[in-house]
Structure formats: C-alpha cells, structure tokens
Amino acid sequence: MAQEEFKLPKMGESITEGTILNWLVAEGDTFQEGDVIVEVGTDKVDNEVPAPFTGRLVAIHAVKDSVVEVGETIASVEQIAEADVPKQEKTSHAKPQNDASPQPTSRPPEQSKQIKTQPQVSQTFKASSRGNQFYSPLVEQIAKDYHISYEELARIPASGQNGRLKKSDIFNYIENGRPFQFAQAVLEQSGFKVPDLSFDKGQGERVEMDRMRQMIADHMVFSKHTSPHVTAYVEADMSNMVKWRQDHKSKFQSKTGQKLSFTPLFIQAVTRAIQDFPMINSSLDGKEIIVKDHINIGMATALPSGNLIVPVIKAASTKSLETLAAEVNTLATKARDGQLTSEETKGSTFTISNVGTFGSLMGTPIINQPEAAILATGIIKKRAEVIENEDGDTIEIRPMMYLSLSFDHRIVDGFLAGSFLRRIADYFEETPSITY
Known part of the structure; x- marks a missing residue:
C-alpha cells in the first residue's frame, strides 16, 4: 500500500495551530478507523484526532510538544485491510442507537479469561468523581451515548499513559457486559464490604425487553447513579381548580375545539412557580450550574405498550391556556399513535x-437527566379534612391531591x-382567573 500524509485537521474556526500532547499509536503499530491516533492541545481545548481509516502508522513527523499548523503533515500512514489488523487489537466502535442500550457481544477466549480475574461487582471501590480524574471529550461523549456515569467510568481499568482512560478501554468494558454497572461505591475507612450475594431469579416465561424499555431502564439507572435523589411532599386542596374546570370545560371546548384536562x-x-424559583429550572455541568433562560415542560405520557415517553411543551411560560391545551392534546395523541418526532x-x-x-x-x-427536579402529581381523592374558620373548625369533604418533588441535592x-x-x-389551590 502507498503511504499517505496524515495532516493536522481543522479543529475550529479560529484555531490555526496546535501542540502535540501525546501519540497514542507508535510507529509500526496498526489502528482501526475511528481509533484516536494523537492528542492535540489548542488555546481553546484539547482534542483527540481519530484515524480516518484502518491502517498502520509508518512514521511520526511531529514529536511530542512540537507546535504544528493546521494542514501540516504530522505523520505518514498507510491504509490496510481490516482483516490484516491483529485480532487482539480489534475493538468494537459502534455507537448505540438512540432507542436502545448496548448489548454484550460474544467474547474471545482470551477476553473470557481476563474477565474472570477482574474484581467482582460486590467488591469495595473507592468513591471517585470527575473532579479528581481527567476524561477526554471523546471518552465523555461515549459515556454519554451509553449512559455511563462518572462513578462507573472511574471503575473501568485504564491502559493509557498516566492512568488515562482510552476509547478502547471503554469499548472493551462495554463488550464485557459492563461488570461494574451496578457496583456500589463504599468508603474504605468504613470497613463495610458489599456481600457477594447470589439471587435465585426463579423460573418462568422469559420476555425480552423491547428497545424502548431497555432505553428507559438504562436512563433510570444512569439518573440514580448521577444524582443524589431527595423527595419532598405536600398536599393541595384542589376544590377551586376542580370546580373551575367543571364549570368551564364545556365552554372551553366549544370556543377552542380543545378538551380541557388537568394537565395544561x-x-x-x-411554570408560574418556576418563574418564582428559577434555580429549579437548571442543570449541572461540572462545577457550574446552568440556570435555563427558557422553560420547557416535559410531560410523562403512558404508551399502549406500557412504556413511558416524555413529549415536551416548549417555551411554556409564553403560552396561553388555550395553546397549552392544544399542544398537550396533540402531543398525547401523537405519543399514543407512535407519531412523535x-x-x-x-x-x-x-x-x-x-x-x-x-x-x-x-x-x-x-429525575429526567440532566434536569434538577421532577414533579409527580397524585390522584385527586375526596377526603375528610379539618377546615379552620373564624367561628371554629369544621370537617368537610374536599378533593385533595399529594404532590411529590424529587430533586438533585447537589444543586x-x-x-x-x-x-x-x-x-x-x-397555585393549584387558587381559582384560575381565565373565563369563557
């Protein structure tokens, strides 16, 4: 095969040069398409440069710490057939589909032996986080695609220089079935170790999870691993809202053509409460809290299959009750019919x-990541309540509802x-001011 020039690619509109930080492939080594060959630092961010094809690194022309311009040749490479790459060097690089979590693949004998020597899930791990360990943007993107938390990343054996996690490490870990996915982080000084339990899962019909259920399961585990969940509760007297809706739903539908459910x-x-407490409408990015400048409300909707999906009402704070009702009804119908985009x-x-x-x-x-909180509204149920009046307390029948808020205690x-x-x-207890 003829040699080709491997040039420093463009890494941003205003970036004209970069510094070679580290070569991840040595001269004479083979690589696969998508493997990171070299790490390059710029004045904005460190970048991992992937291989455009499967091949071999013939010669390095830009040594570590040298400054090179965009478009300058930094190495000589030759393209080879994938079959010529030694089996032990091959790694799966397929990204997961949007609606499915990755499935474990069959393992070669040498991988099976390696798995047996790895720590078991029940073993004690030292708690770790992004704050004391560096992960490249590429590794973080792969982790995001597969819903792998920073706590789980910290447990993956790393083979890069200075203990850095490489792309091949994370893909090998995924191929091995993610053995540390459900491991619990335990403080070493506590002296407690998670017992090695073997559960009898019983006998019965085995039903394969559909893709959406796999995605939901993965997302829920990811959320619990990522955010320390705390839940608070209150109850609301729904008398005014229930009566107002009962009095106006016929007029509302006659005028707007829309059914008036409680959801809008x-x-x-x-939305009004979020405007009063904008910090609830936020998410965490590293050590920074992003307070959103828009309010988009997701509404969990049940599907005929039993799964849940969350269509989104965009810019909810700018919309009237009529518009909210129309969008709620449209999105709910499209969700049930499987027509959501x-x-x-x-x-x-x-x-x-x-x-x-x-x-x-x-x-x-x-919590629906990366949000900071999620609200659950319970059934509206009539109960006997003690009502305080100027002339004394009375017991009355009121339609009551429990509200629960799960929130990310980090922020x-x-x-x-x-x-x-x-x-x-x-706000639920107030009488809506809109008339029809």
Missing part, C-alpha cells in the same frame, strides 16, 4: 409525571425544593 392547568401553575421529545428543563392517572396516591419519580437544597413545591400547591 398543572403546566401553567408549575425526536424534536418533540427533546429539550425539557422540568418534567411533570401525573401518577394519579394510574390511580396512585403519590409517587417518588426519578437544590431542602429549603429551595420545599418552598418551590409549596408554591406549586398554592
């Missing part, structure tokens, strides 16, 4: 899950969460 009323009240399920900044539609009194929802504390949840309940 809930979204309107939650990917754009209609992206970009939520806060999610509402109405567990009351299933008859549940309350729920402890799991939301109890005072903020409790105040926000109470404000939502206050």
Whole structure:
C-alpha cells in the first residue's frame, strides 16, 4: 500500500495551530478507523484526532510538544485491510442507537479469561468523581451515548499513559457486559464490604425487553447513579381548580375545539412557580450550574405498550391556556399513535409525571437527566379534612391531591425544593382567573 500524509485537521474556526500532547499509536503499530491516533492541545481545548481509516502508522513527523499548523503533515500512514489488523487489537466502535442500550457481544477466549480475574461487582471501590480524574471529550461523549456515569467510568481499568482512560478501554468494558454497572461505591475507612450475594431469579416465561424499555431502564439507572435523589411532599386542596374546570370545560371546548384536562392547568401553575424559583429550572455541568433562560415542560405520557415517553411543551411560560391545551392534546395523541418526532421529545428543563392517572396516591419519580427536579402529581381523592374558620373548625369533604418533588441535592437544597413545591400547591389551590 502507498503511504499517505496524515495532516493536522481543522479543529475550529479560529484555531490555526496546535501542540502535540501525546501519540497514542507508535510507529509500526496498526489502528482501526475511528481509533484516536494523537492528542492535540489548542488555546481553546484539547482534542483527540481519530484515524480516518484502518491502517498502520509508518512514521511520526511531529514529536511530542512540537507546535504544528493546521494542514501540516504530522505523520505518514498507510491504509490496510481490516482483516490484516491483529485480532487482539480489534475493538468494537459502534455507537448505540438512540432507542436502545448496548448489548454484550460474544467474547474471545482470551477476553473470557481476563474477565474472570477482574474484581467482582460486590467488591469495595473507592468513591471517585470527575473532579479528581481527567476524561477526554471523546471518552465523555461515549459515556454519554451509553449512559455511563462518572462513578462507573472511574471503575473501568485504564491502559493509557498516566492512568488515562482510552476509547478502547471503554469499548472493551462495554463488550464485557459492563461488570461494574451496578457496583456500589463504599468508603474504605468504613470497613463495610458489599456481600457477594447470589439471587435465585426463579423460573418462568422469559420476555425480552423491547428497545424502548431497555432505553428507559438504562436512563433510570444512569439518573440514580448521577444524582443524589431527595423527595419532598405536600398536599393541595384542589376544590377551586376542580370546580373551575367543571364549570368551564364545556365552554372551553366549544370556543377552542380543545378538551380541557388537568394537565395544561398543572403546566401553567408549575411554570408560574418556576418563574418564582428559577434555580429549579437548571442543570449541572461540572462545577457550574446552568440556570435555563427558557422553560420547557416535559410531560410523562403512558404508551399502549406500557412504556413511558416524555413529549415536551416548549417555551411554556409564553403560552396561553388555550395553546397549552392544544399542544398537550396533540402531543398525547401523537405519543399514543407512535407519531412523535425526536424534536418533540427533546429539550425539557422540568418534567411533570401525573401518577394519579394510574390511580396512585403519590409517587417518588426519578429525575429526567440532566434536569434538577421532577414533579409527580397524585390522584385527586375526596377526603375528610379539618377546615379552620373564624367561628371554629369544621370537617368537610374536599378533593385533595399529594404532590411529590424529587430533586438533585447537589444543586437544590431542602429549603429551595420545599418552598418551590409549596408554591406549586398554592397555585393549584387558587381559582384560575381565565373565563369563557
């Protein structure tokens, strides 16, 4: 095969040069398409330069720490057939599909032997986080694609220089079935070790999870591994909202052509509360909190298959009750018919899950990453309540509802969460000011 020039690619509009930080492939070594060959630093960010094809590195022309211009030849390479790459060097590089989690692949005998010598899931691990370990942008993107948390990344054996995790390390780990996916981080000084339990999973019909259920399961585990969940509760007297909806739903449908469910009323009240407490409408990026400048409300919707999907009401704070009702009805119908587009399920900044539609009194929802909190609304149920009046207390029958807020305790504390949840309940208890 003829040799080709491997040139420093363009890495940004304003970047004209870069510094060679580290060669990950030595002269004479083979590589596969997509493997990182060299790490290059610029004045903006460190970059990993992938191989454009499967081949062999013939010669390095730009040594470590040298400064080269974009477009300058930094190595000589030759393209080879994939069959010529030694088996032990091959790694799966396929990205997961958007609606499925990765499946373990068959392992060569040498990999099986290696897995047996790896630590078991029940073994004690030292707690780790992104704060004390560097991960390249490429590794972080792969972890995001596969819903691998930083805690799980910290447990993957690394073969790079200075203990750095390489792309091949993370793909080998995925191929091996992610043995540390459910391992628990335990402080070494506590002296506690997770027992090595072997559960009898029983006998019965085996039903394969569909792709959406796999995605939901992976996302839920990822969320619990990522965010320390805390849940707060309040109850709301729904008398005013229930009566107002009963009095106006016929007029509302006659004028707008839309059915008036409780969902748009809930979204309107939650949006008002978010405007009062904007820190709830945020997400965490490293050591920075991003307070969103828009309010997009996700509404968890049940599908006929039993799975859940979260269509999103964009810019909810700018829309009238009529518009909210129209969008809620349209998205719910499209969800049930399997006609939602990917754009209609992206970009939520806060999610509402109405567990009351299933008859549940309350729920402890799991945060929809990367949001900071999620609200669950329970069933509206008539109960005997003690009502305080000027002339004494009375017992009355009131339609009551429990509200629960699960929040990420890394960025939301109890005072903020409790105040926000109470404000939502206050707005639920008000009589809507809209007339028809």
